[in-house]
Amino acid sequence: MSLSLLARRQAGGHPMRTLLTVGAATVAIFLFCFLRSIVTSLDAAVEASASNRIITGSAVSLFQSLPSAYMGQIEAIEGVESVSRFTWFGGRYQSEENFFAQFGCDPETLMQQYPELLLPDAQKRAWVRDRRGAIIGQGLADQYGWKIGDTIPLIGTIYPRVDGSDWEFTVCGIYRSAKPNLDEVTMYFHWEYMDRVLEEGGSYGPRGTSVFVVKLADGFTGEEVSTAIDAYYSGGPQRTRTQTEAAFQAGFVSMLGNLPTFLGMLGTAVLIAILFGVVNTMTIAARERVRSMGILKSLGFPNRIPVRLYLMESTGIVLLGGGLGMLLANLTQDPLRAAFGTYIPVYHVTQDTYVMAALICIAIGFAAGAWPAWRASRLRAAESIRRGV
């Protein structure tokens, strides 16, 4: 016999009501973790961005290509260590719905500029050798079941082939990413192969490059080199806009507009709803227990005991539900990341989110238990027994 046993028994006295409240807390805390993780995952990509890379795109729009001749010119600008080309391919796999990101790129420079791209040496060499070769992220491999040596046929949308056939790429490697700024759901292939097909008239579509990724030489800041590049092209033929990788990533996030704010509001609303729910449960429970609390007092228990019982019960309920919600958030990370695909490729729940969720549970538990606890502490024993009868 102990007070916590009494608190547990009281919560268990109405198993259905308690379970429903626990369930509501589970859903609410799961939603909180989920919504917050969307925001933190988007931010993580921005925060993990490399500070020694800048990205040059068209000043007009990201969808406007730049002339490939820019590559040599940019390489000659002071502070530039290397330049690599990226062209957005926009292909579909088998049908319209199967969309993921594909880029034509310069394999050797890419791998040298992106140390966070992890690929076994043998696969690296194989990719460099095979002009129709491609590498895919582990996420894509998992999603579509692709293995090394497989051929991936892609339907060109920006680059439809003249004969109506599919583009075909061979999987030479499956990469992993060491940092959240690089996702694992992208396919990279040889820019030169694509350009060759275009040159030979095998495909429609614009020649050129979507963006140039510039690696800075030691001792140069992103700002000065960006300014130098954009100044070089200020007179045309096409003006450029050069940004740090972080700003570029943030630009993608800001394309989502107020979404993060909106998600934050949604998360708060969910928490307020569950607070009301638990307060409601505790108020009903407290009304039923006026008599039990009076009994405790008549037995000589001091006022703080009913207070403690209510607080134990309500925090217990919320923590149990919240714990399950956190567990759910933890277990659904992989499926959700797969479901988000290209949109939030690094979706995961951070330590901070769990800590916040736990603190919120305790706060809600206390807030919900406080009112009945306060009432109970003010009830006179004689009165509560009389009222309870």
Add this chain to the structure above:
Amino acid sequence: MAEVVIRFEDVTKAYRKGGEALVVLDHLDMSVEAGEFLALMGPSGSGKSTILNLIGGLDLPDSGAVWVQGTDVSRLSADALSSFRANHVAYVFQAFNLIPVLTAEENVALPLLLTPLTKAQRREQSRFALEIVGLSDRMDHKPKQLSGGQEQRVAIARAIAMDPTILLCDEPTGDLDRDSADQVLELLARLSSEFGKTIVMVTHDLQASEYASRTVHLDKGVVVDPTIA
């Protein structure tokens, strides 16, 4: 002459209802000796329950003093009152007042949480109390699974588990049939005669008062001579 354990000295208690004062106890003087089994009788509203509440410190008098074991209960702080209650008095109410979610044994063990006893001692003591009231075989039952008489005996077991000096019973047999009532009353009489408990029992039942060692009649807040009543 035995030691006086409870003494009401010129106690007045009134309740205000819609601006009007309702005098429940009117300059009441009364005392109870150690080991007595006192029956308090009187019409409804005559202040019987109020007297019990005052003895246990659940309520305070407007004037006068309520001495229990040499302490003026009406002058204790809230915390001192709690510990006084825990140490000296125990209640048995008409409506059995068991905590419905706890088993008989747990209900009996509940007030023992207030003592420094170990878990094993608490268990020992509550089982012994259940033994005294003859319910050893029902200790794992919840109140709902017990008859009214059994519930009341569990409440008595809980009251005596603490080994209090004073047992306050408010119509303990009010909700019971004759047989169960007699069992409970016999038990109370035995607690007073065998274990020396001082018992104050409120009752409407003349037969119940026959188990008591003395009967006090109350009317309109004063003790009346039973011979004229």
